[in-house]
Amino acid sequence: MPSIIAHIDMNSYFASVEQQANPLLRGKPVGVVAYLGDNGCIIASSKEAKSFGIKTGCSVARAKQIHPGVVFVENEPAKYIATTQRIVEIFAQYTDALEQYSIDESFLDFTGYVKNFDEAARLVTHIRARIKNEVGEWLTCSAGIATTRWLAKFASDFAKSDSQLVLQAKEDRLRIFDQCDLVDAWGIGDAMKQRLNALGIFTLRQLHDYAPTNLQRTLGKPGYYLWAHLNGIEIEGVASSSRPPKSIGHTYCIPYQTHDTDYLGSILYKLVCKATKRLRALDMEAGAVTAGYALVRGGGLHVSKKLSHHVVTADEIYRYASQLFFSQPIKEKVRMVAVSVSSLRGISNQGSLFAPPRDRDLARALDKLSARYGDTVVYKGRLWHTKDQAQDRIGYRKLK
Ligand SMILES: [Mg+2]
Known part of the structure; x- marks a missing residue:
């Protein structure tokens, strides 16, 4: 059945x-x-x-x-x-x-x-x-x-x-595939579309019929998963209790469009604080950081870094996020700032050589304070000018 x-x-x-x-x-x-x-x-x-x-x-x-x-x-x-x-x-x-x-x-x-x-x-x-x-x-x-x-x-x-x-029925599925573009399929974005095109795959039917071993070899696991999805093979199943997220991120359209690095740095730090707070609430640590921005005139920057160790505190993550964010001089006005952490895993008890345990304990203590008294009870000096900005809002993405 x-x-x-x-x-x-x-x-x-x-x-x-x-x-x-x-x-x-x-x-x-x-x-x-x-x-x-x-x-x-x-x-x-x-x-x-x-x-x-x-x-x-x-x-x-x-x-x-x-x-x-x-x-x-x-x-x-x-x-x-x-x-x-x-x-x-x-x-x-x-x-x-x-x-x-x-x-x-x-x-x-x-x-x-x-x-x-x-x-x-x-x-x-x-x-x-x-x-x-x-x-x-x-x-x-x-x-x-x-x-x-x-x-x-x-x-x-x-x-x-x-x-x-x-x-x-498989025939119904194929009939609908024929009416869709590759990017209409959940999980296929522009980057994946280009990689599929390079293999000579331009339609969902071609992807459906492609040899899965070739997809796995050239695109890795994601390639195989796409093929399996189209062929009606269950990969994930319904997770009745909420499954942990694959990444945690925040984006913010800034009200003062500017290239002022101090201001942008403060917003970035604030978004990092929000992301790391959620990370700690889930008892997870991150092995990769992504940061970026969108320019008012269009275009922008979006870069990721895989870390040699897992991190959890805002200061650790901000160090990497700001390196990425400011890796090129920002000469034009920015309208949106984004940061996310990924390669998530449960926090290991062995601790990290890189982040002293007291930093993690401090972060947790601050989380408790802000949970009880609000986010503005204690915060870093560099957030002074960002109090009213990037306040909690809700997105369509996965729930916490
Ligand atoms: Mg909807």
Whole structure:
């Protein structure tokens, strides 16, 4: 018996929640922003805004140019989290194998809970109706139902807003592959697309038919995984308890666009502090650091470094992140700063030769203080000017 897995993805989530909360916003192009002001970035746009071409990442100024009637709403994470909780409570009534993948996406493993795909499809229709009836009439979702976790997400990505798609038979899968580009497949970005093109692979069907051993040899494990995903072979399965993240990162569209290295360094340090706090909360340490920025005029820098040892404190990580960030002189105005840590693993008890244990203990003590009294109770001098900046907000990526 094949597995029966559903992926449910809320449509234009933050914007829809705002429209649900305020009926005056319904039917209007809405941009949910990190903060109001022309330099702000849209972190979610309503389906009406999307129809004008206003997408996530678009600046407020640019969105106004595209369509002067866009309504901007400052994001309110508590509202989205509370709404998600109500949605997930509905999901949990139908399966224990539930993976909340991000604030607006969940995987539900129905294997053993339903007899067949028809029953699964009816159940998903019912769940989608319950979300509208019980959580909010304006909340729509796309759902995919398939034999693996990856194919379920592929199906929901392909399904239009407020609809669902079952992908069970191989022929159905191939038919949909023929209507998609390589980059429409979950996990294929521009870089991977180029590597596949170099192998003579230009379509998902070609990738599906390619010899997996050749893919493994040239692209390594990720190459094999892509082939397996397309061929309906389960790689990950639904993680019913939340799985640890592969990377932790923060990006921030800065309100004062500048090339001032002191200011950029302070923002970078603040983002590092946020990332390392999450890292310690998960009891993990990082073996690689990535840092970068985007320039106002377009372009920017994005560089990674694999470390010879694992690190966990902000000062250690900032040392590497700032080396990467300032590896080239910044001559133009920066609009976005980004940092992330990856190659994560559980903290080893043997300690590190590089970071004295007292530094790690100090970091933990500060975490406890800020958890109890707020982030601004004790902080490094260099964060003095960044108090109001890069405050907690919520992204569409995986939950903590
Ligand atoms: Mg979504």
